Amino acid sequence: MSKSVVRSEKAPAPVAAYSQATRAGGFLFLSGQIPLDPLTQALVTGGIELETRRVLDNLKAVLEAGGATLDDVVKVTAYLTDMNDFAAFNAVYITYFPKEPPARATVAVAALPRGVRVELDAVAFLG
Numbered sequence: 001m002s003k004s005v006v007r008s009e010k011a012p013a014p015v016a017a018y019s020q021a022t023r024a025g026g027f028l029f030l031s032g033q034i035p036l037d038p039l040t041q042a043l044v045t046g047g048i049e050l051e052t053r054r055v056l057d058n059l060k061a062v063l064e065a066g067g068a069t070l071d072d073v074v075k076v077t078a079y080l081t082d083m084n085d086f087a088a089f090n091a092v093y094i095t096y097f098p099k100e101p102p103a104r105a106t107v108a109v110a111a112l113p114r115g116v117r118v119e120l121d122a123v124a125f126l127g
Contacts, residue, residue: 001025008065011058012036015113020062028066028124032079033058034116048085048117052092055120060096063124070096072124078106079119089118 006021006028014020014031021030035044035051038061044054060070080089086106094101102122112119 006062006066008038008061010038010061010065012038012041015041021066023066023126026126028063028068028072028126030059030062030066030122030124032077032119032121033062034113034119036114043114043116048088049092051116051118052089055118056093056096059120059122063122066124066126068124068126072126073097073102073122074125075123076102076104077121078104079109079112080106081109081112081117083108085117 001024003022003024005019006023008020011020011033015036018031021028023029033055035054036042036058037044037054038058044051063069063072078089078093080086
């Protein structure tokens with residue numbers, strides 16, 4: 001099985017020692033994305049809805065660089081620092097996965113990189 005790194009200029013550059021995504025076999029494993037603007041590397045703030053939208057747009061850009069779309073996503077893990085944000089987070093999330101959403105786990109965490117409130121990682125199946 002071959003392995004290759006996927007990079008997108010339309011998503012934030014990694015802020016530590018990781019790749020945006022790795023393709024292995026028929027899968028694309030996407031690293032966690034936080035609400036960073038890909039052009040400025042600045043945090044997007046203004047509420048969980050805006051932050052979630054930015055995270056999902058970042059994931060979408062990495063998927064496209066790997067030859068996939070949101071429809072190819074089979075698993076998402078969502079990390080929230082406050083489960084009181086769940087309903088607002090989910091309202092945005094379902095607009096990106098309106099039909100047959102992927103499997104998902106949502107976990108509450110004590111903290112996330114750069115003090116953000118939401119992070120998502122994903123796995124896509126490329127067939």
